[in-house]
Amino acid sequence: MILEVAILEIKPGLAEEFEAAFKVASTLIASIPGYISHELQRCLExxxxxxxxxxxxxxxxxxxxxxxxxxxxEWRSLLHHFYDPFPRVEHYESVLFNP
Known part of the structure; x- marks a missing residue:
């Protein structure tokens, strides 16, 4: 399994609109062969x-x-205009997992 990680900085005042667009975009990524799961989390700090x-x-x-x-x-047209700066995307593989 590969974990894709992206930190998304959303332009001020657009967080609610971004979250709504992300819900729509989620179906696009979920339909791709090899997709397992995804989650979007909001930073508290x-x-x-x-x-x-x-x-x-x-x-x-x-x-x-x-x-x-x-x-x-379609994902790009729904989401990319919210980012500033554009996110850096990295991929990780598991070394140790301790549930």
Whole structure:
């Protein structure tokens, strides 16, 4: 499993609109082969900051399967105008898991 991590800085005053658009966009990512799950969390200390965690079966499910799909173009049009600056996206693999 691969964990995609993105810290999202949302332009001031647009948090509610972003959350509503994200709910719509969630269906786009969830339909991609290799998608496992995702969660969006709001930061308590920094207003307008969110973290997006997406679990994929393989790295290519995100970097090729999603990013080269028509769904990604729709995702972009729904969400990318909310970001300032544009988020850095990184991918992680598990080294130790202790539930």
């Amino acid at each position: 920094t207003k307008n900051r969110y973290i997006l965690l997406v679990r994929w079966e393989q790295l290519e499910d995100h970097t090729i399967g999603f990013r080269q799909s028509p769904n990604y173009q």
